[in-house]
Amino acid sequence: MPARRKMLVVIGVVAVAAIAALFAWPPASRAPDVGAVVVRAAAPAASPSPGPVPEPSASASPMRSPVETAILASIGDPRAELRDVTARRDAPQIACGEKRTSRDPVFRRFVWLGHLKMLATDDGSQDFGTIAAVCREGQPVP
Amino acid sequence: MKRLSRAICTSLVSATALAAALPAAAQSVPNAPTGPVETQYYANGSYATTTTRSTAACDSKGNQCDVFYPTNIASLNTRLPLVVWANGTDSTPDNYTNWLKHLASWGFVVVATRDKQTGYGNTVLDSLAYMQAQEANPASPFYHRIDFAHVGAAGHSQGASGAANAMFHSNGAILTTVTFELPSQTWCNPADNCLLTPTLTGGSGSIFYVSGTADSLIAPDTQSGGTQLNSQTAYYNATPAGMLKAKGLLKGANHNDITGTPGCGLLGFLKACSNGVYGYLGFPTAWLAWQLKGDATAGAAFKSGTGEFFTATAWQGRVSNIP
Numbered sequence: 001m002p003a004r005r006k007m008l009v010v011i012g013v014v015a016v017a018a019i020a021a022l023f024a025w026p027p028a029s030r031a032p033d034v035g036a037v038v039v040r041a042a043a044p045a046a047s048p049s050p051g052p053v054p055e056p057s058a059s060a061s062p063m064r065s066p067v068e069t070a071i072l073a074s075i076g077d078p079r080a081e082l083r084d085v086t087a088r089r090d091a092p093q094i095a096c097g098e099k100r101t102s103r104d105p106v107f108r109r110f111v112w113l114g115h116l117k118m119l120a121t122d123d124g125s126q127d128f129g130t131i132a133a134v135c136r137e138g139q140p141v142p
Numbered sequence: 143m144k145r146l147s148r149a150i151c152t153s154l155v156s157a158t159a160l161a162a163a164l165p166a167a168a169q170s171v172p173n174a175p176t177g178p179v180e181t182q183y184y185a186n187g188s189y190a191t192t193t194t195r196s197t198a199a200c201d202s203k204g205n206q207c208d209v210f211y212p213t214n215i216a217s218l219n220t221r222l223p224l225v226v227w228a229n230g231t232d233s234t235p236d237n238y239t240n241w242l243k244h245l246a247s248w249g250f251v252v253v254a255t256r257d258k259q260t261g262y263g264n265t266v267l268d269s270l271a272y273m274q275a276q277e278a279n280p281a282s283p284f285y286h287r288i289d290f291a292h293v294g295a296a297g298h299s300q301g302a303s304g305a306a307n308a309m310f311h312s313n314g315a316i317l318t319t320v321t322f323e324l325p326s327q328t329w330c331n332p333a334d335n336c337l338l339t340p341t342l343t344g345g346s347g348s349i350f351y352v353s354g355t356a357d358s359l360i361a362p363d364t365q366s367g368g369t370q371l372n373s374q375t376a377y378y379n380a381t382p383a384g385m386l387k388a389k390g391l392l393k394g395a396n397h398n399d400i401t402g403t404p405g406c407g408l409l410g411f412l413k414a415c416s417n418g419v420y421g422y423l424g425f426p427t428a429w430l431a432w433q434l435k436g437d438a439t440a441g442a443a444f445k446s447g448t449g450e451f452f453t454a455t456a457w458q459g460r461v462s463n464i465p
Contacts, residue, residue, distance in 0.1 A: 074231075074331060075331060075332065076332065077332070101332070103332070103333075113359075113360075116231065116299070116360070116397060116398070117231040117232045118231060118299075118325065118329050118331070118360060119329065119331040120326075120328045120329045120331075121328060121331070122328075123327075123328050123368060123370055123372075124368070125328070125365075125366070125367060125368035125370065125372065126366040126367060126368070127326070127328065127362075127365050127366055127367075127368060127372045127373075128328055130359075130366075131328065131359055134359060142357070142359040142396070142397060
């Protein structure tokens with residue numbers, strides 16, 4: 001039955017072409033990889049000097065990630081600001097960055113353990129360096 | 143094939159039945175007690191317990207309180223000591239029911255605000271005031287049932303700060319505190335939601351610092367330097383010499399182990415195993431029994447260098463000034 005065989009060949013060719021098109025067609029927009037590191041400056045860069053910087057303004061970036069929102073909520077200071085907040089790719093509940101508050105207007109490094117709702121602030125000690133190591137991928141999660 | 147399926151099913155049923163039949167004690171229990179005092183207080187006390195929740199707010203933030211107490215409190219001849227409990231960050235007493243019921247089984251009345259931010263200690267003191275009002279209310283089950291001459295505090299993480307702050311700000315109403323995983327001051331957020339150094343160094347009462355060796359990030363035993371109190375040892379050393387004090391770390395216990403419930407669930411699948419909840423039952427209860435119920439034998443366990451606490455295999459980093 002040559003007619004039937006011809007029809008099967010045509011259907012096969014169409015199916016192969018459709019599958020090839022699916023793979024070759026570029027997506028309209030590329031979604032970020034799951035677990036990608038998000039780095040965002042939430043406020044202008046601070047002066048490199050360790051001295052106090054001008055009072056933070058209340059007009060922080062309205063585009064906050066959920067982790068930034070959680071950190072700011074834990075600080076409980078409406079004038080607090082964050083910058084360079086980075087979530088750990090292999091443990092997104094851990095985030096690190098810099099913060100300043102109305103009572104401490106110098107940007108200082110912090111470590112955020114979201115699952116424990118705990119925030120450590122750099123006090124210049126060697127112990128904070130030990131804590132900050134948790135920001136690196138592959139480190140044990142407390 | 144049918145025979146194989148039947149064999150697999152039979153094996154699964156047998157394993158399940160075996161696991162269900164095994165008593166908790168026969169399962170692997172980390173940090174088992176080794177001495178008589180720890181063994182005594184590791185076990186539940188003799189009282190059946192009841193839990194109740196205040197019908198109205200019991201603190202200045204509008205939170206209700208949970209109260210854990212011996213079921214037969216109304217028929218007891220003596221008033222019972224009170225423990226005020228402080229939750230860790232974002233936690234409620236629901237996270238600590240095993241530990242709080244354990245205390246109640248030993249004849250303590252435990253009041254726990256449902257406040258999730260207890261670091262300042264103010265809501266802990268509010269819960270004490272609530273119980274004082276209950277004690278004076280003829281309609282309350284706690285009417286004339288509480289011994290307010292023997293009140294202690296205990297808390298976990300931020301709540302450890304809250305319990306200590308409550309004691310230091312209680313004008314002597316709270317005699318002693320047990321802190322579980324008291325965070326290093328570098329974790330204080332904001333700074334005064336913490337046990338501050340001047341508060342500690344100017345305080346009175348007694349205190350037992352309890353942490354776990356696996357909590358080295360938040361409540362480590364030692365620190366490398368700096369002026370902040372960033373370790374259990376630093377807190378212990380800053381505690382006035384005139385206060386009775388002790389410190390110890392439970393081996394392998396992590397920050398939240400006090401929230402656990404004994405057992406790992408059926409075959410370990412249904413709920414996570416918890417380490418510290420076992421080891422935390424013995425000596426912390428013994429400390430409170432000594433300080434609030436006058437158990438001198440329990441107190442002797444903390445005698446500096448020679449007490450049972452110093453030979454218990456589940457603990458390390460131990461120190462005390464108990465004579």
